[in-house]
Amino acid sequence: MTPFSWDHFIAMGGYAAYVWPSFALFFIVLIADYVSPTLRRRRHLRELRSRMARQAVRQQRNPSAP
Numbered sequence: 001m002t003p004f005s006w007d008h009f010i011a012m013g014g015y016a017a018y019v020w021p022s023f024a025l026f027f028i029v030l031i032a033d034y035v036s037p038t039l040r041r042r043r044h045l046r047e048l049r050s051r052m053a054r055q056a057v058r059q060q061r062n063p064s065a066p
Contacts, residue, residue: 012019 010016
């Protein structure tokens, strides 16, 4: 059995140019998949707040409307 070599591990048997970018892309997608719902939720809440504020102003101007 050969001893462990970091250089050999990093080189990935000559396929490092394919392996490491695929790992990087995987982690980028994983992070985006984790962050995206949070950002989308914030945007929806912000839109809902502004819509409710506009509706409140509209009701103050015209209290007889439903």
